[in-house]
Amino acid sequence: MASFGETGLLVARDEDPNLIDEFRRLKNPVLQNAFGRLSAPGANIVMVCSALSGDGKTFSVANLAYALSLERDLSVVMLDLDNARGSLTAAMGLQGAPGFFDAIQDPDAAGLDDVIVRTEFDRLSVIPTGTKTSDTLELLNSRTARDAITGLANAKAGTLVLMDTPPVLSMPDGSAIMELAGQVLVVVAAGQTSEGDVQKVLNTLDKEKPVGLVLNKAPRSRWLDYYGGDYYASTYY
Numbered sequence: 001m002a003s004f005g006e007t008g009l010l011v012a013r014d015e016d017p018n019l020i021d022e023f024r025r026l027k028n029p030v031l032q033n034a035f036g037r038l039s040a041p042g043a044n045i046v047m048v049c050s051a052l053s054g055d056g057k058t059f060s061v062a063n064l065a066y067a068l069s070l071e072r073d074l075s076v077v078m079l080d081l082d083n084a085r086g087s088l089t090a091a092m093g094l095q096g097a098p099g100f101f102d103a104i105q106d107p108d109a110a111g112l113d114d115v116i117v118r119t120e121f122d123r124l125s126v127i128p129t130g131t132k133t134s135d136t137l138e139l140l141n142s143r144t145a146r147d148a149i150t151g152l153a154n155a156k157a158g159t160l161v162l163m164d165t166p167p168v169l170s171m172p173d174g175s176a177i178m179e180l181a182g183q184v185l186v187v188v189a190a191g192q193t194s195e196g197d198v199q200k201v202l203n204t205l206d207k208e209k210p211v212g213l214v215l216n217k218a219p220r221s222r223w224l225d226y227y228g229g230d231y232y233a234s235t236y237y
Helices: 017-035 057-069 087-091 100-105 136-141 143-154 173-181 195-204
Strands: 045-050 075-080 122-129 161-162 185-187 211-218
Touching: 017 057, 017 100, 017 161, 017 185, 017 211, 045 057, 045 143, 045 173, 057 075, 057 087, 057 122, 057 161, 057 185, 057 211, 075 087, 075 143, 100 143, 122 143, 136 143, 136 173, 143 161, 143 173, 173 195
Parallel strands: 045 161, 045 185, 075 122, 075 161, 185 211
Antiparallel strands: none
């Protein structure tokens, strides 16, 4: 079992109740896109990405996953696809554990079911990235990867997969992962991610899929000024 206890990823309610409520608000459009009346097939597979490293993507994945796991009829799986950095895997203390890329390289030896790790929260689990490899793009482009992630998402009703992914502008894996996802969340760091870089990320996305922007690290009184006020918001979807 992996524990969030020592990761420092989860925001405690007594530390910042407003931030927790932001993630609870953010989960509603994610759920509507995944399971709502107008949901498309595969929309319960969510790509969480950023332009560059350091924008708070893994922090956002963890807190959104926890908020989603509070839903009574939902199971949430965090999937670490950032093989180069493995930030989620490291934070959960799962370095060296078999993970996604091991299962994809040799599905006869282990499937995704074999590398899922439970957490202390009943409806929340994690799949570590696994062994470092140099051919992640080719593996993500494979039918094996698509079948494995689709099978994971469809194995049980009410399953939602959150994919923690490499930075879109610094790694080539983003385009392959976008093909696997049914909706996308782009994490933007206030005062850090440039508007130009955000636009570059948006230009790579499939316009037919729901896209959300999550503003992270924003002083609540300043984020509207920084991004012009009419396009970016902490929970815009």
